[in-house]
Structures are given as structure tokens and as C-alpha cells.
Amino acid sequence: MTAKVFIDGAAGTTGLEIAERLAGRPDIEIVTIAEARRKDPAARAEALNGADAVVLCLPDDAAREAVSLITNPDVRVVDASTAHRTAQGWAYGFAELDPGQREKLAEARRISNPGCYPTGFLALVRPLVRVGLLPASTPLSVNAASGYSGGGKAMIAMYEDPASADATDSAFRAYALGLGHKHVPEMQRHAGLDHPPIFFPSVARTYRGMLVEVPLHLHLLPGRPSGAALHDALAVAYDGSQIVRVHGDRPSALLIEQAAGTDRLDLYVYADEKAGQARLVALLDNLGKGAAGAAVQNLNIALGLPEATGLRL
DSSP states (O other): OOEEEEEETTTSHHHHHHHHHHTTOTTEEEEOOOGGGTTOHHHHHHHHHHSSEEEEOSOHHHHHHHHHHOOOTTOEEEEOSSTTTTOTTOEEOOTTSSTTHHHHHHHOSEEEOOOHHHHHHHHHHHHHHHTTSSOTTOOOEEEEEEEGGGGHHHHHHHHHOTTSTTOOOOSEEEOOTTSOOTTHHHHHHHHTOSSOOEEEEEEESSSSOEEEEEEEEGGGSTTOOOHHHHHHHHHHHTTTOSSEEEOOOOOSOOOTTTTTTSSOEEEEEEEETTTTEEEEEEEEOTTIIIIIHHHHHHHHHHTTOOTTTTOOO
């Protein structure tokens, strides 16, 4: 059976990436609006309500508006915006987050796609909190760098268009220095933490890719867990996953582009047992598992299709 899917915001960076992953699939029919009716609200409402599933690739307010236009109770929604990531009634679209999460997504009518930075952070932290290696009260920080495509068309222009008013040749740009980044509530809630993590996001001069790091003071944690214990907990959490890979090797260097162009998530644990310190590292594509890849994975689950279909692993 073919499922009808409407991508609202298909011309944006994430929308284009999703369409690429769905193109040519015999189990998916992409619903489009004729050019002559593209700005017609009635045509948009018709598309939203006539699809089996809708993927929203819109700014937050526009995503909320789109949801308000959906009156057909059978339509499943995957929202790639920030609008519903901590909202009541929405299933959090990280299938690997907790046991039973995949089943919740399969039953849900409303799914919020995780943010790119939170995906890396939660993949590293949530399993350790769940098994008690990291108490919920642990103060955490997260350092992360993303490819500039994560900022959408405006940021892409900053790095690629010399005529842009905001053009820059910077190799590394730190931002959200006021500690109020919109991803922080998402990180805290879905990790199950008592306190928000200190978040240090940055942009690197590469189109796509992401590196997320969580440093730990092992000597301050109950029982002073070893690096091996942390690694084993992650390995158990993602055992059998086609998408999340917990690596046992310890390369001397990790590249932000390692998972670029894929929809997978690579996890590493580095530890200095004598110093009682560890560094947890996640590598992903900000447009892959951090956005479009996750949306397609959630769409597959929502429609009862094989989870990894269309993904680049």
C-alpha cells in the first residue's frame, strides 16, 4: 500500500533533504500543491488533511499554525521544528531514547523530531541516567560544533555568498553565549536531569556534520564508574541498532565530518581512569540523524514501514 506524504516547507534545507530520501520509494507518494495554488490557504489545508502523514519543515509559529489546520484525526504529523519538543500530547521522535519509545511513536498521531544538538547529547546521557551511572542531579555541560547548514538558508549565505550582509570567513563561531539556547529545555527534559546542562554551541566552516561532547568528572560520581562501564552501558542501550553505533576503538582524533552525508550516529567513550575523567563524544550529520534522517525514520515508524528504509547508513 502506498502512503501519501505532504512535506510542508519542502523548499527549505531540511525539506529538500527529506524529499531526497523519499524520492523513488514505491511505498510513498509525495503530495504536492500545484504552482498556481501554492499560496492558497485552502490548498494547503487540503494537502495537510488529505495526506496519511505530514512532515513540517517550518519555523515554530508556522508549524503551530499548520497543526491547527489539520482536522482529519487520521493524519500523522512529524514536526521538525522546535515548537512541540517538550509539548504535552507529542511523542518525542527519538526511537532509541528509551525502551518502549519506538512503540510510542508507532501509536502516536503527533511526533516531534529532536533537535540536532539534543540528539547527540541525549544519545550519550540518557542511557547513563536511566541505569543510574549518572544521577539526575549531576551538573553537566555539553560542547558542540555544527556544520553551517544547520542554520538554514540565512547561515548558508553567510558562509557561501560573499555578497551577503552577514558574510564571514570565520573558521569557528561560538554563539548562544547568554546560555538561553532553545535546545536546553529539550535536553534537560528528555535526559531526565534535575538541572539544565551548560550548553556551548558553535558553528564550523563545513557544510554538514556535527560533533557533540559531554565531559564527565568520574571521581565525583557515585561509585566512580570506569570508562568501560560507561561504554558498556551505551553498548547495551543501542545493541542491535542499525543507526546508533557505539565504537570500541579510540581514535586519536575525531572529525566533525565523520558521519556527514549519513543518517547514522557514532558514539565514543574516552576515559583517563587515573585522573577520574571521561569525554563522551557523538558524531552525526546535522542534516541527517539531526534532522531529515530522523524525520524519515519517524515517518517510517509512524506509517508501519521498515524503520531504516530510505536512510543513508
